Amino acid sequence: MSRLPSDTQFAPAAGIGKIDTPVDVQRMKSSLLKDIRRSAYVYRVDCGGCNGCEIEIFAAITPLFDAERFGIKVVASPRHADILLFTGAVTRSMRMPAFRAYEAAPDPKIVVSYGACGVSGGIFHDLYCVWGGTDQIVPVDVYIPGCPPSPGATIYGFAVALGLLGQKLKEETHVEGDNERVVIAHPTVPYDLRVLIEREARRMAGYRQGGDLAETFLTALETPDGQGLDGRLDRILRSTDDPRAREILEALGGVVRIAAERARP
Amino acid sequence: MNAPFKATKKAPVGASHVEALRAVLPHAVIEESRQTADQITVTVKLGSLPEAVAYLYYQRGGWLSVVVGNDERALNGSFGLYYVLSMEEEDRCYFVVHAAVPEGKEEFPSVTPKVPACVWGEREVRDMYGLRPIGLPDERRLVLPDDWPEGLHPLRKDAMDYRFRPAPTGDDETYAFVNDAKEETTVVPLGPLHITSDEPGHFRLFVDGEDIIDADYRLFYVHRGMEKVAETRMGYDEVTFLADRVCGICGYAHSVAYANSVENALGIEVPLRGQAVRAVLLETERLHSHLLNLGLACHFVGFDTGFMQFFRIREKAMMLAEMLTGSRKTYAINLIGGVRRDILGEQKTRTLAALVELRDDVTRLVDMLMSTANVEGRVKGVGRLDPQVARDYSPVGPLVRGSGHRRDTRVLHAFGGYEMVDLGINVGEGCDVLARTVVRAQEVYDSIAIIEKLLTDTPRGPILTEDFTYKPHKFALGFTEAPRGEDIHWSMTGDNQKLWRWRCRASTYANWPVLRYMLRGNTVSDAPLIVASIDPCYSCTDRVTVVDVKKATQKTVPYKEMERYCRDRTASPLK
Numbered sequence: 001m002s003r004l005p006s007d008t009q010f011a012p013a014a015g016i017g018k019i020d021t022p023v024d025v026q027r028m029k030s031s032l033l034k035d036i037r038r039s040a041y042v043y044r045v046d047c048g049g050c051n052g053c054e055i056e057i058f059a060a061i062t063p064l065f066d067a068e069r070f071g072i073k074v075v076a077s078p079r080h081a082d083i084l085l086f087t088g089a090v091t092r093s094m095r096m097p098a099f100r101a102y103e104a105a106p107d108p109k110i111v112v113s114y115g116a117c118g119v120s121g122g123i124f125h126d127l128y129c130v131w132g133g134t135d136q137i138v139p140v141d142v143y144i145p146g147c148p149p150s151p152g153a154t155i156y157g158f159a160v161a162l163g164l165l166g167q168k169l170k171e172e173t174h175v176e177g178d179n180e181r182v183v184i185a186h187p188t189v190p191y192d193l194r195v196l197i198e199r200e201a202r203r204m205a206g207y208r209q210g211g212d213l214a215e216t217f218l219t220a221l222e223t224p225d226g227q228g229l230d231g232r233l234d235r236i237l238r239s240t241d242d243p244r245a246r247e248i249l250e251a252l253g254g255v256v257r258i259a260a261e262r263a264r265p
Numbered sequence: 266m267n268a269p270f271k272a273t274k275k276a277p278v279g280a281s282h283v284e285a286l287r288a289v290l291p292h293a294v295i296e297e298s299r300q301t302a303d304q305i306t307v308t309v310k311l312g313s314l315p316e317a318v319a320y321l322y323y324q325r326g327g328w329l330s331v332v333v334g335n336d337e338r339a340l341n342g343s344f345g346l347y348y349v350l351s352m353e354e355e356d357r358c359y360f361v362v363h364a365a366v367p368e369g370k371e372e373f374p375s376v377t378p379k380v381p382a383c384v385w386g387e388r389e390v391r392d393m394y395g396l397r398p399i400g401l402p403d404e405r406r407l408v409l410p411d412d413w414p415e416g417l418h419p420l421r422k423d424a425m426d427y428r429f430r431p432a433p434t435g436d437d438e439t440y441a442f443v444n445d446a447k448e449e450t451t452v453v454p455l456g457p458l459h460i461t462s463d464e465p466g467h468f469r470l471f472v473d474g475e476d477i478i479d480a481d482y483r484l485f486y487v488h489r490g491m492e493k494v495a496e497t498r499m500g501y502d503e504v505t506f507l508a509d510r511v512c513g514i515c516g517y518a519h520s521v522a523y524a525n526s527v528e529n530a531l532g533i534e535v536p537l538r539g540q541a542v543r544a545v546l547l548e549t550e551r552l553h554s555h556l557l558n559l560g561l562a563c564h565f566v567g568f569d570t571g572f573m574q575f576f577r578i579r580e581k582a583m584m585l586a587e588m589l590t591g592s593r594k595t596y597a598i599n600l601i602g603g604v605r606r607d608i609l610g611e612q613k614t615r616t617l618a619a620l621v622e623l624r625d626d627v628t629r630l631v632d633m634l635m636s637t638a639n640v641e642g643r644v645k646g647v648g649r650l651d652p653q654v655a656r657d658y659s660p661v662g663p664l665v666r667g668s669g670h671r672r673d674t675r676v677l678h679a680f681g682g683y684e685m686v687d688l689g690i691n692v693g694e695g696c697d698v699l700a701r702t703v704v705r706a707q708e709v710y711d712s713i714a715i716i717e718k719l720l721t722d723t724p725r726g727p728i729l730t731e732d733f734t735y736k737p738h739k740f741a742l743g744f745t746e747a748p749r750g751e752d753i754h755w756s757m758t759g760d761n762q763k764l765w766r767w768r769c770r771a772s773t774y775a776n777w778p779v780l781r782y783m784l785r786g787n788t789v790s791d792a793p794l795i796v797a798s799i800d801p802c803y804s805c806t807d808r809v810t811v812v813d814v815k816k817a818t819q820k821t822v823p824y825k826e827m828e829r830y831c832r833d834r835t836a837s838p839l840k
Contacts, residue, residue, distance in 0.1 A: 058576075063576060124489045148594060203731065204607070
């Protein structure tokens, strides 16, 4: 697994003793995955997560998502577990308890690293009191990313762990072609005006909805209809019956009107 | 149709406390300053610190919110100590008592002997800054792990890089648990890994047969070093996203508290609509958090049908959160100066419709819960939090409200969107698990009503202001009422658009110290239920070591067995 580059200069020189998987256990594991014909038991090891992941795992086993219908059952002891689910960025205090839980689970066991913190250390990846992710201390088979992963993603991740689905790792690199140019959005609207409109939309409705509304507004503004500016702004306002959206579009119209006023000689 | 609400300039409050303090301790007060209309910071002489805090706490109706340490050596050659008091009787305000600890003589008189509530704050200051509280009865580590080297204090500015990971000093847990029992007791360890949900924490119950004589706990297994990274790696405007991740359940409350603290420090006025959106999301968070706790309460009394039902309807609140914020965890919505998402017409309609459904569902389930005969039998009179113990330790949220104290930040220090609604405080008199559960159930209805009110009369206008300049070395408090009680943040801006200091106090931090008193005198089988009733972001424990004082035997009982015993109450694993 490629990981974020971490500053090894700050790590203890002797390391912290990562556990490895012996070859025979690896062989046992592959035959377990091939021949498992029963429910899979999961034990959660919280290595210092914020609780977001834990609650989402909880949500995944309760009625709406109900992972138990696939035979996935959360158990109370690592000694019963086929799958160990590690959450959290592995804090210093949880290093030994996590080792103990890992060693208590019978071989062959499958280790799932759950959530952004488990997968890579997340936002905490380089802090003084964490070791930066599950794979710093134990070998990991499956990564379930997300902050936190949704219950749907959780069930999907279990399917990957059981070998029903493959882990999807995708990397895309875009190299700019010789004649490739970025297309300017809304070329007929002056650039400065577009910035003003987008900024006002963000102030009124935030990035997501403001962005959508600015896009609607600019598209409508560009569409020639021979009605002049006032007529066009009116038409834009009439296009929605949501009072809040209308208020925002009105504010965007105000920006255009002021700009038009200023541009008049 | 829209917004009759008008924001009025708040009149400055809190001056009477300064006068009273000057009258009682004439030579103690050195300086006073005001951060906002309802926040005052008074600098006192270091020697008078315990008297000043104790006077304000017990004589003026103050409750301790947080103790903040600060390394101000580069600014004024001293360490700062800030005792934040929430004044809740007359002249309500936040009153901060500040004292400077000079460099080179790094000790201060402990306030804990006079005000027990300060105990955790002072232990933390000792860990993180190496300031020694003289007279502090409990000198164990609080925050730092057992394998952390002695004498390295992470929050001192010159101590270390935030990435520095010292080699572990050992592989053993060395924390000494305290047992106040007069006679011999049996030890029951619980944790640190737990079964159902959640975070790690290690408990020791000291029992005599079935009765809990005393209890102690080791927490902070989750200490990651957030405050340090906020002061080093991140810019002040990025910390809202870090604050989201303080807690996976009530993270939004932290994010709002952090944003408020910086907005208060820099004098930024958040547009009304932005404040309303924040309040709507805070209440959405309270909905799913309270439904979670009600579900767990069912689980621990052996009523698993109720547990599954509460989790089923909790998903409606999660769906609301996802629709309003794009994420089930209400993450990444706050910016300094406002919010990143608006609530448009369609979302408003769908939210209102979902709330109607949710209210019906909750009513049906709460009726079912309360009319199930053995529920009351299990929770009534169990886990008593004595009102006087509560007064001494300043717990927050439904826990303290269940013991008859009127403490709710939304009402006492109304902020942001809560100024636009009329809200009462739900108080229970029973002091037990039942009272806390009932308070939570009532608050679910309040939350629904607040969201409905704010969505019907949402103020018009923008949701974000970008009209401010960053100023270094300003500080102020930010506060919210999270589902578990008051969250309070103290932020001080620094150079290079980075915080000088961020102190974040989660609500459960204030609630842990009283748990010991709530466990005493109850039976072992009620322990998970009592722990769950403070809603500690986790509720059960994987394994319990029971130590019998009389028999002097030690026995480890699997958590599942403890939990089963809590539900069934037959075949005690201790026999």
